[in-house]
Amino acid sequence: MATIYVDDRPYEVDPGKNLLEECLSKGLDLPYFCWHPALGSVGACRQCAVKQYRDENDRRGRIVMACMTPAMDGARFSIRDKDAAQFRAGIIELLMSNHPHDCPVCDEGGECHLQDMTVMTGHNYRGYRFGKRTFTNQQLGPFINHEMNRCITCYRCVRYYRDYAGGKDLDAFASHNHVYFGRHEDGALENEFSGNLVEICPTGVFTDKTLKEHYTRKWDLQTAPSVCAHCSLGCNTIAGERYGQLRRVLNRYNAEVNGYFLCDRGRFGYDFVNGDKRLRQPLLGEGGEARPASATEALERGSSLLGRESRVIGIGSPRASLESNFALRTLVGARNFFSGMAAGEDHLVARMLRVLRGGRVRTPSLREVESADAVFILGEDVTQTAPLLALAVRQAVKQAPRKEAMGLRIPRWDDAALREVMQQDKGPLYIATTGETRLDEVAAASCRGAPDDVARLGFAVARALDETAPEVDGLSGGERELAEAIAGALRAAERPVVVSGSGSGSEAVIDAAAQVARALGRERPADLCFAAAESNSFGLGLLNAMNTSEAFQRVADGHVDTVVVLENDLYRRAPRAAVDALLASVRVVALDHSTSGTTAGAALALPAGAFAEAEGTVVSNEGRAQRFYQVYVPQGETRPAWRWLHDLARAAGRAELSTLGSPDALLAALARAVPVFAPLPGGLPAASFRVNGEKVPRQSPRASGRTAIQADVSVHEPKPPGDPDSPLAFTMEGYPQQPPSALITRFWAPGWNSVQSLNKFQSEVGGALTGGDPGVRLLEPGSDGDGAYTADIPAAFERRDGEVLVVPLYHIFGSDELSAAAPAVAQRSPGPYAALNPGDARRLGVQDGEYVEIELDGAAYQLPARLMASMTAGVLGVPMGVGSVRGLDVPAWSPCRRV
């Protein structure tokens, strides 16, 4: 710690930080542009000028840039100094000399960092009287709108996109006051994290194109804290609504999870909530036809389907909340509750949980992955299945070289200087997967193989780390060498992380990853990060239910009259024929937010609220339980699934559930029923929680048109809906200041309308939110699983004549069911294909683009061949969830022929 003086007041600061971040951490306002907490300093914009004095007798001082000045012990500064203040106002005036005066039509207006800083500096009269330079804009694809005239040349976009996110197709062009930021030519931005440009850019150059489709000002959005529904990482988001439509998703900072960033799937995938496939009214299925019905009618039908005498089972869902799943479980009884995951997926999740609860390993947060200095990825294409984990790994590879560079006494925040010393050096990242991955470009080595071979490499690494681990037979010299190299890098690291997941579909791969982590974790638990498939896969896994195949078996055995399917399209879980048969043989009550094959075949389909229309809790891959809140009360008969289930239980006279009418009640019951959830009720703010006796408002104090918003329906101001289920209010009334971190509905502070106001919510810049980051970790290293080495090592993969091993591949845009229904994401989704090795293609006699046929579970799939040299001979990859490719149980052997 050091003491510095700012305007003659002493402050305790960290001398390893720069003055700008320390000022912001202490609550002092100082304008800035080119600096960003995640990107460090480069000193380009000259906005953060302050006076620095040699000592207390120095009255003149000199202007320095706070972002480039270390907060050194004894240093004396002034923010208020007249010269410095004039200089800062002068910089704004210069920036405004080319900036259009178009705030009223600019999408950034009202949440613009430039607006805020302009006001902060006091610049208000334009001295520049000459013409402004103008640019043409580019078409950057479905996510990002480009309006270059608004650029103030802070360089944050390229520094984020290129240096932080590893993007290649955005750069700075030309020079002097013509510097242009964009692509080399029109086209969709390729990087998976391009959406963060919306928040990184301090003005309206890069804005959310999906928001533009149904534009609303920030202050008019009704917003609530949410959790991303599109993969297992549980990134925190803020979802905003107006007029019954979900308008956009922004990042919600959580230091331990997503920090400042989201992936494009998470940011732009929300639009399925507004989709035309939404189920808005109950449907009664009769003889293959479906008829819309009222809620009363629907509950009547439900009570007859679920009557006491009928034998009912429930199929839950890894994309539905704990509350809804537990409500279903309570409704049907634990012995009749199934997880909704296919058998394969269910086994993988169970395996991962057993490992994580078994000691010697611990599950790291994304923040911890970011600070790893060696990473070994086994079998998981994280960019496609758990995107933000890939962004974290991209930061991790900078750790080792950065540490070395800091040896030259360059401070950590001095971004450009560190990058100069680091050049293209990368810390150790090793990747073993079936298909090529976007992270290969930053890996020290990456290798390809069938899942069994990927697993064998893992087991070999474990053996190289610890001689007591079982040996792997029949390794080649090259494999042995690679294993030694990986083991060496992991052993040498201070914070190694092993990454794997269910993406490969292989339990052996998970075991192998566990083996490596166990071998590393002999002294203290080693970090092992597993990606799962869906937002609540781990939550479902912890419920310890039977899987979907078992449900199908139960039905086939003839012991079932009614199946309640919760937010789940069974066609994505099982082969088409099996689902067809099930729907034909029993009566199905399906609850979902959108229509699907399952709702179409149901006797009763009930419109469930999507994530923004309901409240609930999900458990991320880190084992972190987090709550998302209802953003708005949806139109029509849509209700949260847990409420439908509760209402159904009442109607059907099933008493077990009928007392559990709120998320809090459900969680409390869950905590009693399943011990692992015990910390939940205390860890998440209950509905009765109040700040200073008040609720937290979902609307900003500036929301406009409150009295007129429904004037087209009625001229009487309607009573705003109440919210008995959460501490949030559907109005602008309530606690006007900062709520506890779990209840942050928007980032705003006086004078800070943009997302940069975040610094007011953090304990220190880049640190935890004030009062701690939200979420409850349910998985800590323990002993209730098994931590021993397994000797169950698969034999090396051998290709077969006439058959291929079909393995799953993933796409960030396309593989996830929900986001794929958002138009912008759908545009970026590939079509179905079959990836195969050129040698295999030659043997089959197919060229790139020609069709091959495979056969799985009795169903044939015809797919265009995509020749990829990285595919192992004898292995064929298909993109999961894309087009007709769903419900596959892979890896599996299949015949393969040319069509």
Place this chain on the structure above:
Amino acid sequence: MANGSSMDKPLTGDLRSDGAVLDLAAYEKAGGYEALRRVIKEMTPADVLKEITDSRLRGRGGAGFPTGQKWSFVPMGENAPTPKYLVANADEMEPGTFKDRMLLEGNPHLLIEGMILAAYTIQATDGYIFLRWAYKLAAERIVRALAEARDKGYLGKNILGSDYSFELDLHTSAGRYMCGEETGLLNALEGKRANPRAKPPFPQVSGLWGKPTIVQNVETLCNIAPILRNGAQWYLGLSRSEDGGTKLYGVSGKVKRPGAWELPLGTTIREILERRARGMQDGHQFRGVLPGGASTDFLVEEHLDTKMDYGSVQAAGSRLGTGLMVVLDDKTSVVGMVLNLERFFAQESCGWCTPCRDGLPWTARILQGLLEGRGRPGDLERLEMQTRMMGPGNTFCALAPGAMEPLQSALKYFREDFEKLIPSVLSHEISC
């Protein structure tokens, strides 16, 4: 040892009057590479460093930093990072400056020998001559000289049989004033945009590709071999100032005999203007002079007896800069000349920092407005404010502060020329 002229003109004494280049044989005949032979055999890097420091050689590229001191910041010894680099700054793009061209075209071996010696001192293994694109003839001659030096064992592996090796290559730029700024130059060499870098860390610690690097002006480097050949004392004796050596001075503008000459450091402006450049052209009166290139403050009549050395020019309110003067005469518009300069700087701004990128075009537009009869009250105050906004320390590199020097001094010495261009408040209001 060389003839008399090279004893008092170590840089240009041997240049041929017909403009042809000194080839290796001619250079050796004039004593070339003697210093290298001696140094490599008899002197340690520390010995050389001491000699250079004692000679009080200061940088000739504009900033005037003491050369020996700069070299002393390079990490030495077993644990020093490798490789280390030496770069000759031959970008010479400062308007009004044409001295390095003379040396490069006339005697490339003088630079090469100086570079080998400098590299030896800091134990650099690789070097580049960063040459501006327009110097085609110089490029040809450097390439040939490099080949000659390599053939003779002066360059490359195990120089003159020692265990010291140094590779030296020519790199030509693609045109940008910022390439001359030493950190911009490093970025340009790396194949990047020539934006400057923040200091610290200084290039001596983290330069080219993050390795220790010395960047030195051509003229500076051309002094190294003569100093090591004849000694620091001799070098100090050449000067009429407290810093050592001679300096290339030059004059352009409406003088009778524009050109460049090597003279003792500290020769007065008057002597250079009147004795060397032979005074103003007929019908033209002297009004002022930019003493050291486009980015130095104007000096006027009263300063003519100022010595052209680092301290004296500074005391007079300007900078020695490159030492090449641009003369302003009474027939030339002051505002027009300043506009020309500011346009140059605005055009050459790299676009990295705000004051420079957006302040210079605005400055140029105000000046242009004045000349086009669209001046307004307040314009001069606005110009003055720009000179403060772009003062030293306020911008990322020295380009914009340099750009402000001629403007601020013109506003001081020639204010009436500006004021004349501002219509009175009344007529302006009416015309609106």
Place this chain on the structure above:
Amino acid sequence: MLTEQERERIRAEATHYDYPQAACVEALKIVQEGHRWVSDEHLKEVAGLLDMSPEALDSVATFYNLIFRKPVGENVILLCDSVSCWILGYENICAHLKTRLGVELGETTADGKFTLLPMACLGTCDRGPAMMVGSDLHRNLDNEKVDEILGRYRQTPEA
């Protein structure tokens, strides 16, 4: 398409450095030697050879004054517009050149023979006004001298 020889030269340049990007300006100049300017297609080709994205290469290409990203004529005239030449009559020479060539600064003559560009100080201030045509430097210009120089380049057939 670049010729095989050009590709080879670019690859060779790249081997001089630890990072191929360092050769990128050199590579663009090789393109210009053969094609006068750098088209989008050439840019992409060079980017591929140097393991850079087209964006990264174009970012550098558009920074420098003498990398041409638009077509230029057979002879590029770079007329010094810096201070000493300006004092010595740049504006006259410029006006004369524009009339003779029938183009404005930045334009190419209809016959594709000349492109007229302003250029920062050519480092020959004692002998201004000055200009370069291709790689030849011409100094102490006046109108007659300009006419004579233009005449010479008009006659020479393209190399």
